Amino acid sequence: MGPHALLVEVGDGEEAGALHAELLRRRECGELPPVREIVPAARTVLLDGLDDPRALASDIVRWDVPPLDSVPGRELRIPVRYDGPDLGDVARLWKVRPEEVPEIVGAVRFRVAFCGFAPGFGYLTGLPERYRLPRRATPRTAVPAGSLALAGEYAGVYPRSSPGGWQLVGRTDTVLWDPAREPAALLAPGTRVRFAAEDPAAGDTGRAGPAEGHADD
Numbered sequence: 001m002g003p004h005a006l007l008v009e010v011g012d013g014e015e016a017g018a019l020h021a022e023l024l025r026r027r028e029c030g031e032l033p034p035v036r037e038i039v040p041a042a043r044t045v046l047l048d049g050l051d052d053p054r055a056l057a058s059d060i061v062r063w064d065v066p067p068l069d070s071v072p073g074r075e076l077r078i079p080v081r082y083d084g085p086d087l088g089d090v091a092r093l094w095k096v097r098p099e100e101v102p103e104i105v106g107a108v109r110f111r112v113a114f115c116g117f118a119p120g121f122g123y124l125t126g127l128p129e130r131y132r133l134p135r136r137a138t139p140r141t142a143v144p145a146g147s148l149a150l151a152g153e154y155a156g157v158y159p160r161s162s163p164g165g166w167q168l169v170g171r172t173d174t175v176l177w178d179p180a181r182e183p184a185a186l187l188a189p190g191t192r193v194r195f196a197a198e199d200p201a202a203g204d205t206g207r208a209g210p211a212e213g214h215a216d217d
Contacts, residue, residue, distance in 0.1 A: 084168035120159035120177025122187035139165030
């Protein structure tokens with residue numbers, strides 16, 4: 001990773017998320033050496049721009065990292081029209097009626113585990129194991145921007161049109177990536193997300209808001 005970087009490997013995504021949150025907390029409190037970037041992934045956290053990575057590596061293994069559920073975080077509500085082309089297939093795999101899919105997805109409090117694939121794309125975890133889905137056998141060459149998709153343990157919204165093999169269950173007008181906005185990405189690691197069903201005929205404002213009962217901090 002380079003002479004000024006440290007890659008921390010952990011057991012799973014929950015541990016990666018908890019460690020990432022603790023690193024951010026310690027940096028905010030001045031308890032972390034100066035670092036340029038802290039980047040979580042599926043089972044790792046990368047710290048780049050350190051003066052002495054070996055010293056931090058020796059120290060970090062002794063940390064008591066709080067569980068992820070105890071970490072406060074920003075929560076967004078993203079309106080979704082559940083009219084995706086794979087909605088029927090997802091309902092069949094889940095052994096439910098298509099109209100039940102929005103209720104199942106909407107009940108999940110997702111968390112952005114990490115970002116990648118395309119600018120603004122967040123890998124959201126939180127789906128119970130029984131609702132995890134295979135990828136499509138044949139990926140699409142172009143998935144429309146705003147598509148809400150599911151695959152494996154993850155959910156995600158395509159910020160722009162791109163190839164993709166995830167199961168498409170709905171779409172949103174919410175802008176996930178806007179270079180003119182600060183920050184440009186709506187989603188960041190640690191953000192909690194709820195997908196709220198909208199009337200397919202009504203449209204929406206294209207804007208996400210803080211979920212009711214949770215501080216947008």
